[in-house]
Amino acid sequence: MSDTILYVGTGQGLFRAEGNGQGYAVKPAGLEGSGGLRCPVVVDKDDERRLYAGTSRDGMFVSEDRGQTWRASNSGLDKKEIWWVAQHPATGDLWAGVSPSAMYKSSDRGESWTESKQLQAMPTIKEWTFPQPPHISHVKHLSLRDDDPNYVLGAVEEGWLIRTTDGGQTWENLRNGCEFDAHTVYYMPDNPKVVVSTSGKGFYRSEDGGDSFVKTTTGMDRGYMAQLVIHPKRPKVVFTAAAAGPPPTWTQPQGGDAAFYRSDDQGHTWRQLSGGLPEHINPAPRFAAGDPDDPDSVFYGLTDGSVWMTRDGGESFKHILKIEPPHGADFRTGAVTSIRVTH
Numbered sequence: 562m563s564d565t566i567l568y569v570g571t572g573q574g575l576f577r578a579e580g581n582g583q584g585y586a587v588k589p590a591g592l593e594g595s596g597g598l599r600c601p602v603v604v605d606k607d608d609e610r611r612l613y614a615g616t617s618r619d620g621m622f623v624s625e626d627r628g629q630t631w632r633a634s635n636s637g638l639d640k641k642e643i644w645w646v647a648q649h650p651a652t653g654d655l656w657a658g659v660s661p662s663a664m665y666k667s668s669d670r671g672e673s674w675t676e677s678k679q680l681q682a683m684p685t686i687k688e689w690t691f692p693q694p695p696h697i698s699h700v701k702h703l704s705l706r707d708d709d710p711n712y713v714l715g716a717v718e719e720g721w722l723i724r725t726t727d728g729g730q731t732w733e734n735l736r737n738g739c740e741f742d743a744h745t746v747y748y749m750p751d752n753p754k755v756v757v758s759t760s761g762k763g764f765y766r767s768e769d770g771g772d773s774f775v776k777t778t779t780g781m782d783r784g785y786m787a788q789l790v791i792h793p794k795r796p797k798v799v800f801t802a803a804a805a806g807p808p809p810t811w812t813q814p815q816g817g818d819a820a821f822y823r824s825d826d827q828g829h830t831w832r833q834l835s836g837g838l839p840e841h842i843n844p845a846p847r848f849a850a851g852d853p854d855d856p857d858s859v860f861y862g863l864t865d866g867s868v869w870m871t872r873d874g875g876e877s878f879k880h881i882l883k884i885e886p887p888h889g890a891d892f893r894t895g896a897v898t899s900i901r902v903t904h
Contacts, residue, residue, distance in 0.1 A: 570598025570899035615643030658700025689720030817845025862897025
């Protein structure tokens with residue numbers, strides 16, 4: 562679509578890819594040198610010109626002109642390695658998950674931040690870790706419950722899941738049946754009692770709000786998972802992608818050995834998607850994003866800087882762009898780590 566704009570985050574910074582009817586024209590969108598963007602740019606719910614970008618080195622940046630210019634906005638945000646940012650669709654409150662693992666909230670559109678310090682008092686936090694030195698965990702993903710802003714879920718890599726039901730005053734560590742190496746967690750939009758989570762070892766599903774989980778990977782033969790894309794009009798339809806193994810295996814000859822998947826029953830079963838894709842996908846998937854204006858469109862970002870797209874619910878795919886990494890950079894710098902689809 563010629564009016565599609567992608568904000569693509571990599572380890573190099575933020576890029577803006579504009580559809581022109583024949584492809585996508587890609588140009589830098591600022592924030593070079595801030596450590597890259599692991600989470601997608603957030604478009605303010607009331608002002609599409611106002612953007613929020615959480616960087617991995619320099620904290621939060623705000624733009625009031627669709628990303629033409631940026632300013633740092635870190636008052637109260639003393640941990641500046643941001644992994645995820647989410648805005649509540651009703652209140653406009655912003656939440657940020659960071660490293661070392663902590664949660665921050667802003668009630669003034671990112672101008673100031675307050676840490677939910679009770680999270681640090683949980684007895685299980687001493688068990689949280691990360692495989693790579695210095696083994697410091699992070700809050701990798703957040704989910705806000707649309708019908709109640711007091712409910713927030715977080716996925717800790719690595720430290721299971723966390724939940725607050727009182728707006729961050731108290732937190733609990735959810736560990737009953739879910740994976741220690743949690744990647745994402747979601748309230749299902751049609752039933753908030755259903756909570757699902759991707760991880761480094763597959764997909765997990767809860768039907769009691771996160772109190773207990775069951776692994777459901779029928780039809781999925783790879784386990785190191787990316788984000789979910791939930792069809793906004795048919796929430797039983799879910800898309801994701803996964804690599805065959807964790808990051809240390811991606812530099813081996815088989816690479817990520819990636820696959821894209823679709824579920825039509827909200828994660829009970831899965832089927833692999835193949836139309837238009839290479840028989841062997843060497844780069845690993847690092848991000849999946851949907852198009853809010855075109856529910857059958859899904860975008861996948863890979864470790865080689867490429868983006869693949871489907872516009873027919875996964876029946877066929879097309880390679881639409883590639884952001885070349887700097888010479889000699891590894892996948893941690895060159896990978897597409899976030900995508901936001903706008904128009």
